[in-house]
Amino acid sequence: MTIYDKVFEIYQEHYLCIHCLGRMFSLLGTNTTNYERGRSLLMALTMDNHNNYLSLTVDNESAILKLKFLSEKADFSPARKTLKNEGISALPSIKKKCYLCEDIFSDLSKYARKAKEKFQAIDYDNFVVGTSIDSEIINREEGH
Numbered sequence: 204m205t206i207y208d209k210v211f212e213i214y215q216e217h218y219l220c221i222h223c224l225g226r227m228f229s230l231l232g233t234n235t236t237n238y239e240r241g242r243s244l245l246m247a248l249t250m251d252n253h254n255n256y257l258s259l260t261v262d263n264e265s266a267i268l269k270l271k272f273l274s275e276k277a278d279f280s281p282a283r284k285t286l287k288n289e290g291i292s293a294l295p296s297i298k299k300k301c302y303l304c305e306d307i308f309s310d311l312s313k314y315a316r317k318a319k320e321k322f323q324a325i326d327y328d329n330f331v332v333g334t335s336i337d338s339e340i341i342n343r344e345e346g347h
């Protein structure tokens with residue numbers, strides 16, 4: 204199974220945010236972030252299927268279905284825009300909650316603000332941030 208097949212398999216079951224998608228492949232590649240890893244996978248799949256759609260030698264119905272899948276199941280806007288540019292309609296984006304993190308990454312500024320408040324009473328030059336992940340998230344992630 205290729206990493207691209209794995210992406211389709213993941214989204215067949217659940218919606219994941221781009222951070223969590225990238226984390227599913229965190230052992231692959233270095234010197235990058237989970238977000239970059241996840242976005243790169245979705246972008247490469249979008250580009251590959253767009254290329255297949257444009258190719259006269261490939262079954263472009265299959266490419267359209269995969270672009271629609273990326274647009275709808277992964278809520279990936281570049282796939283949606285690619286379809287739109289080709290005159291193909293896709294279902295509109297529907298706000299989904301990430302199955303693994305329940306959209307914790309959309310609240311990062313809130314957590315940063317709370318940390319900043321706590322640090323105001325401390326004299327420091329730098330600091331290290333650690334996290335402890337809720338066991339529910341770990342269990343959902345290991346279920347994959």
Ligand SMILES: [Zn+2]
Binds near residue numbers: 219221222223303304
């Ligand atoms: Zn997530």
